[in-house]
Amino acid sequence: MPDHNNLPVKLKGVGDSLWVTVDDSLPVDELKNALHKPFERLKQLAVNARIILDSGNNPVDGKLIEELGGYLKEQFHVGVVTGPPQKPKPEVRNKRTEELGSAWHSHQSEALIIAGRVRSGQKLQADKHLIIMGDLNPGAEAIAGGDIIVLGSLMGTAIAGQPDNEGAIIMALDFRPTQVQIGGLAAAGSAGFGGSGKTPEFAMIENNKIVVMDYAAANPFKRFAWPEVR
Amino acid sequence: MDGKVVVVTSGKGGVGKTTVTSSLGAALALQGKRVAVVDMDIGLRNLDVIMGLENRIVFNVVDVVQGRCKLKQAMIKDRRINNLYLIPASQSDEKNVIQPENMKWLCNRLKKEFDFTLLDCPAGIEQGFKNSIEAADEAIVVCMPEISSVRDADRVIGLLYSRSITPKLVVNRIIPKMVEKGDMLSHKDVVEVLSIDLIGLVEMDESVVVSSNTGLPIVMQKESKAGRAFMQIAMRMNGHPDLPVEDPMAPKSFWKKLGGKISRKNKVH
Numbered sequence: 001m002p003d004h005n006n007l008p009v010k011l012k013g014v015g016d017s018l019w020v021t022v023d024d025s026l027p028v029d030e031l032k033n034a035l036h037k038p039f040e041r042l043k044q045l046a047v048n049a050r051i052i053l054d055s056g057n058n059p060v061d062g063k064l065i066e067e068l069g070g071y072l073k074e075q076f077h078v079g080v081v082t083g084p085p086q087k088p089k090p091e092v093r094n095k096r097t098e099e100l101g102s103a104w105h106s107h108q109s110e111a112l113i114i115a116g117r118v119r120s121g122q123k124l125q126a127d128k129h130l131i132i133m134g135d136l137n138p139g140a141e142a143i144a145g146g147d148i149i150v151l152g153s154l155m156g157t158a159i160a161g162q163p164d165n166e167g168a169i170i171m172a173l174d175f176r177p178t179q180v181q182i183g184g185l186a187a188a189g190s191a192g193f194g195g196s197g198k199t200p201e202f203a204m205i206e207n208n209k210i211v212v213m214d215y216a217a218a219n220p221f222k223r224f225a226w227p228e229v230r
Numbered sequence: 231m232d233g234k235v236v237v238v239t240s241g242k243g244g245v246g247k248t249t250v251t252s253s254l255g256a257a258l259a260l261q262g263k264r265v266a267v268v269d270m271d272i273g274l275r276n277l278d279v280i281m282g283l284e285n286r287i288v289f290n291v292v293d294v295v296q297g298r299c300k301l302k303q304a305m306i307k308d309r310r311i312n313n314l315y316l317i318p319a320s321q322s323d324e325k326n327v328i329q330p331e332n333m334k335w336l337c338n339r340l341k342k343e344f345d346f347t348l349l350d351c352p353a354g355i356e357q358g359f360k361n362s363i364e365a366a367d368e369a370i371v372v373c374m375p376e377i378s379s380v381r382d383a384d385r386v387i388g389l390l391y392s393r394s395i396t397p398k399l400v401v402n403r404i405i406p407k408m409v410e411k412g413d414m415l416s417h418k419d420v421v422e423v424l425s426i427d428l429i430g431l432v433e434m435d436e437s438v439v440v441s442s443n444t445g446l447p448i449v450m451q452k453e454s455k456a457g458r459a460f461m462q463i464a465m466r467m468n469g470h471p472d473l474p475v476e477d478p479m480a481p482k483s484f485w486k487k488l489g490g491k492i493s494r495k496n497k498v499h
Contacts, residue, residue, distance in 0.1 A: 117425055119388035120381050139381045
């Protein structure tokens with residue numbers, strides 16, 4: 001009876017993937033041989049299967065994944081081969097626990113929040129983020145080191161991410177600016193009267209260009225796994 | 231009790247400040263108030279011409295503040311309307327011959343004698359504007375329904391607020407047909423951006439041009455739509471702030487339409 005604990009290769013189905021545990025103390029060729037037998041048995045089942053290669057060490061050596069992945073793709077036409085999903089490092093975990101507890105309570109906000117109408121000829125300047133609860137009229141200017149968020153109509157000029165923060169965004173409930181600038185890029189708007197009648201929109205840099213998108217549809221921060229201080 | 235000093239301003243030139251000043255001056259005087267209108271456009275005076283009083287000017291506002299004449303000597307009584315006086319601007323001086331403190335002194339004296347002192351502010355936001363707003367208690371911002379006028383009015387409103395003066399808005403020269411077609415901003419668009427209290431909507435009216443050339447106040451022409459609008463603005467300034475603002479875009483009532491048709495037919499035959 002073979003000792004299952006000491007097998008150089010073990011296979012397990014996990015969700016829609018195949019979890020392959022290998023003993024990385026063995027030479028690569030020996031591992032390839034060991035992989036050959038079970039994958040041959042799988043035959044069609046292995047085609048396009050998603051493979052997770054795990055060596056017990058975290059993270060798995062990239063070279064090993066490349067080598068064995070290449071072999072499996074070539075021989076058995078498997079799909080994507082990756083290492084096991086990364087678990088957050090202990091220090092990240094600790095930080096998150098702390099944030100949930102009390103750290104955000106004592107966070108000093110760097111956002112300048114202004115309520116009211118900013119009129120032509122008036123200029124608002126914030127070191128970091130700028131939030132305007134009101135309208136920015138044509139001829140008015142808002143300048144920020146970070147993001148600019150207008151909870152109202154943006155009709156004037158909004159200059160975000162100064163001088164070189166290209167990750168900044170400009171968002172408005174009613175987005176029809178005269179001009180927007182992010183970092184070192186500028187884009188002309190088409191100032192018009194009457195509400196845009198659209199949903200909230202935002203501008204960001206994508207492929208070295210300023211693009212404007214529907215905020216709700218794009219939801220640019222939904223991919224963040226954890227709420228972050230911006 | 232002291233009267234009020236009201237500055238009529240716009241930022242942009244050519245939007246009808248002088249017409250508004252002279253018309254409101256005449257309307258308030260017709261409503262029984264003692265009114266002085268002061269032309270603050272030193273070097274480019276117009277108010278005297280619009281009011282048909284240019285041939286009676288001997289002294290002007292610069293003469294008054296520099297002590298060359300008494301205040302009474304510079305005040306020109308209107309030919310037709312009692313209680314309406316003009317203090318003309320100088321045509322030969324520059325705007326900076328008057329300083330804000332001179333205006334304070336002058337307006338304090340005028341307040342004692344008149345219920346309303348209307349200051350016809352020059353275009354721009356330089357010395358003439360600064361002089362005009364220095365002594366003002368209230369302000370009327372005149373704006374045409376076009377983008378550049380709204381932009382400048384917005385700037386001026388910001389400057390007035392910074393001096394703690396809450397202005398009121400007159401949207402002048404509205405052409406309802408163009409608004410209907412979408413070729414002109416509606417007064418609602420203008421009010422949305424400027425976001426201040428509306429005190430009057432004045433339609434484009436050819437009789438204003440005739441009135442400017444003849445010196446006959448528009449408010450004395452009963453048929454004039456603009457004249458009626460100015461009379462109503464004057465009433466709002468003069469103790470009836472809640473008088474509803476007539477919307478030139480509102481559909482006319484059946485009887486008014488019918489009345490209009492009959493009167494047009496009569497004119498044709």
